[in-house]
Amino acid sequence: MNTYTIRPVGIVRNEYDNPVDYHRIKEKPSTIIVNDEYSEALLNINECEYLDIVFWFHKSEKGSLSGKTHSGLHRGVFASRSPKRPNLIGITTVKLLERNKNELVVEGLDAIDNTPVIDIKNCDTSLFASISESDPVHNSILKSDPRIEIRNNIAKGQTDILLIKAAQMHGHFCPGLAMGVMAAVHAMKEMQADSDGMENLLAVTETNNCFSDGVQFVTGCSFGNNSLIYKDLGKTAFTLAGRDGEGIRICSRHESREIIEAAFPDFRKYYQSVIVEQERDPEMVSAYKKIALERAFGTLNIPFGSLFTVKRVHTEIPDFAGIDESVVCRLCNESVMRSRTTEQDDSFTCFSCSGRDYGILDGNGIHL
Template sequence: MKSFEIKPVGYVSNEFNDPADRHGMKQKPSTITINDEYREALLNIGDCEYLDIVFWFHKSDNSRLTGKIPSGAERGVFASRSPKRPNLIGVTTVKLLEYSENKLVVTGLDAINNTPVIDIKCCDTSLFASESELNAVHSSILRSDPRIEIRNNIAAGNTESLLVKAGQLHGHFCPGLAMGVMAAAFAMKELGADSDGMENLLAITETNNCFSDGVQFVTGCSFGNNSLIFRDLGKTAFTLTRRDGNGIRICSRHESGERVHEAFPEFRKFYQSVVIEQNRSAELVSQYTRVALQRAFGTLTIPFEKLFTVSRVKAEIPAYAPIHESVVCGICNESVMKSRTTQNGDSFTCFACGGKEYGILDGSGIHF
């Protein structure tokens, strides 16, 4: 097994030459003196209210895998703060009181005098916040930038987190949703694009199945913000384009379904029974949901190029969505777009009340 060399970056000074009551030690100030060669590493350390101090238990001469904690309970060393460890490393979070030159004065340290310090890190204080405080901060961030988490996950290639969130929109997890997430994340990253919900980024989807919900969530292009265009072509494919028409089209390979079935053979029989034959008993639906969940997240592990083809395209882009005047239907007395009415003199009748044909988008596509 490979060994590692660790060099101290500094040493602890305090009144405790031998181990004492840990809580009592934490109440007393300690000074950490940083070796001259590491002074530069202290730049702007005053910005950190709390620090994580990593040190070496230099007076601990043996290790144990189990032992008793102060309450008397037996615990494994990984579930305790015992200094008798496989590697004699201690970590304590301290409050920085003051610093000057190469000296840090802290409280909260339970290391004794002359303890070698091997690293110092600025502490992530968000862990100390209450759940309500964290929620308030999180809410404030999302109010100012609603797509920040989605954008960060796209940049990091974290399709699993994107799929988890897309499931909240879609209502369940399935391979189609996973493929939509994969395709959309790839296109967004490839174009270096993001949606502001103002029709400057458009998604043109060629199917109205689960795939499109993955596309809608990741791209931020939706029917509601007039950035999702549906072409009823029955293909598991979509195009992501800027308003200049320069875009990228991603289409599932014709063999992609078989690739997914081969990777998750158990899913096929439940899909056939529940989705195709519509046997919706509680037991079958429960089994289908369990297997679909496994297959959805498993789909993310299949290499992208085995599932999709990618091509650069010049897309035909519609004008910005018009704002239609609203009028009141003379029969139902409901407000309606003027463009969706028939007019007789000064009176307007909505298509529903007037019996006029209108477009419907449902599971079978667009029809009248």
């Protein structure tokens, strides 16, 4: 049988010199000191909230292949977490609290002082996510009611969970997205509303920045289901209304930016370097992402009334979206809405082929 050589990448430091109740060890923070030769391997580890620590039970001896666990059950060693194993390898998932150069302060580690660390990995939860996503009962419920989880999150005021879900669409975490989630949750609860994607509930947004994605996700009102109306006003505000035009307008207070910046004073420094000055040093980018994440979720904890004004309004609601006939452009041979063509002698030319001006919505708003 082949043998393999394992070299430690670091060492554990804490107050426990000898094995004791592992619950006691887990309760106290431990520091993992990574060897200098592996410094590069720590790049962007700040972005990993949870880590799997692989280590060597250096004060244990190989034992029998079965025995009693702490709970009194008789099990094989492969069905337990006993330190007495054929290979004295342990693995524990920990929470990363802090990084200082080559030192990682973690919580939840059940290794004692001077334990050799064999490897450090980003925690992998993909299997659990896959199991949840493939559950037939759960999927059956979602097929009949696709917004049931979002509706439950709204009812419970779980803005943190909604922010995580909204970021899956938005692509990153930021205070703007958090504010969109907060505003939309408040409006949905206040109006006791929900969207079925059939234009019975409409959101009128006055900006096309991060805020709007939070609104779209929570309310279920989107461009695709014709329930999101965009007013190019450049205000962090939106109105949620029913078909009768009665609704609620929520607008960010002009001092909201200063309130958020005061709550997270270090953010501006990293934002200036990474975003404004385009500095792309990996350590700086990692630090920026970490503090941006803290700022986004921290925004959820700022009192709602400090960030927003709320008032009842009556707004003009457009008719239900029409169903436009599709025709074929005579030049590119692509299908196109008839209303987006020029027509001549029973033939149609799309705007892009005809050179006609058409509206564009981008980061600068609506323009030709």
